[in-house]
Amino acid sequence: MLITCYYGNGPELGYIYLKEPTEDEFDDFDRGKNEIANFVNPTQIKIPYVSDAKLASYLDRMTIAANTFKADHEIGYNTEYGNDMDEEGYIIGIELTLDHERFIDLVKNQVFKVIKTEWRNKKFHVVTFDHAGNVFKPENVIYKLTNEEDTFIIVQLKSPENLGMHYLDENEQKRPVALFKALISAREHIYPLEYLMQPQFYLLKNTSLQFIDNNLICEVDALRFWNAIPKEKRDHILNNVFCGNCLDVVRIVDCSIYNDANGLLLRGKCNKCGNSVAQVIERE
Numbered sequence: 446m447l448i449t450c451y452y453g454n455g456p457e458l459g460y461i462y463l464k465e466p467t468e469d470e471f472d473d474f475d476r477g478k479n480e481i482a483n484f485v486n487p488t489q490i491k492i493p494y495v496s497d498a499k500l501a502s503y504l505d506r507m508t509i510a511a512n513t514f515k516a517d518h519e520i521g522y523n524t525e526y527g528n529d530m531d532e533e534g535y536i537i538g539i540e541l542t543l544d545h546e547r548f549i550d551l552v553k554n555q556v557f558k559v560i561k562t563e564w565r566n567k568k569f570h571v572v573t574f575d576h577a578g579n580v581f582k583p584e585n586v587i588y589k590l591t592n593e594e595d596t597f598i599i600v601q602l603k604s605p606e607n608l609g610m611h612y613l614d615e616n617e618q619k620r621p622v623a624l625f626k627a628l629i630s631a632r633e634h635i636y637p638l639e640y641l642m643q644p645q646f647y648l649l650k651n652t653s654l655q656f657i658d659n660n661l662i663c664e665v666d667a668l669r670f671w672n673a674i675p676k677e678k679r680d681h682i683l684n685n686v687f688c689g690n691c692l693d694v695v696r697i698v699d700c701s702i703y704n705d706a707n708g709l710l711l712r713g714k715c716n717k718c719g720n721s722v723a724q725v726i727e728r729e
């Protein structure tokens with residue numbers, strides 16, 4: 446399972462991909478920037494698989510919501526950033542507030558676990574996203590994702606004040622915020638065990654980007670180098686990027702410029718076919 450945490454500028458956000466992201470959503474460039482190994486010993490990076498027959502008794506102590514999670518959204522609870530769900534109501538991914546110190550602590554302590562258990566005469570895998578003491582609290586609430594009752598989630602309901610969130614609407618301010626604590630799944634083909642067990646933890650630094658024009662953004666640290674290139678040469682660079690799909694030299698659009706070990710890295714799209722293209726400009 447892939448979990449990201451972005452730190453640096455602005456709010457520190459995490460994203461839990463319950464479904465494996467496509468190359469477009471999270472690509473090799475993002476993967477190459479991972480800093481987790483600077484903070485956690487690689488031998489500690491794993492998702493333990495354990496069996497726990499007693500878990501059902503903890504689940505039975507929690508409240509089970511009558512509605513599905515999808516149906517209760519903005520009725521029984523709000524979310525921090527909204528839920529990414531498929532059409533049926535199965536959650537694909539969760540965006541959450543996650544500061545990098547907490548993320549490092551969670552990874553180090555192997556809080557992300559897959560627990561095999563039996564509940565309501567059915568075999569489930571419980572995937573936890575917090576310390577067990579916070580996941581299996583009797584005050585937490587279990588929601589079914591669909592009426593199939595083959596997948597559930599455990600949420601902790603917190604008041605917006607406690608999370609420092611302020612709504613203008615009085616009713617909104619009273620509605621609790623659901624914090625995602627665990628997935629309880631018997632739906633192997635949506636949540637395959639093989640994917641859930643792969644520890645892919647990414648700690649990534651936010652870079653500040655500056656808008657140059659409609660087509661071009663540049664990392665602040667790279668701006669000086671980019672601007673030092675004569676205007677004509679810059680235009681020439683943007684108009685002469687090789688596209689592996691067109692097998693031709695094309696113009697790069699939606700281009701982002703980053704600092705790179707060798708100089709500058711341009712990433713964007715081919716103006717003809719829309720394929721991803723990239724180009725390194727070496728420092729002279």
Ligand SMILES: [Zn+2]
Binds near residue numbers: 717
């Ligand atoms: Zn192309």
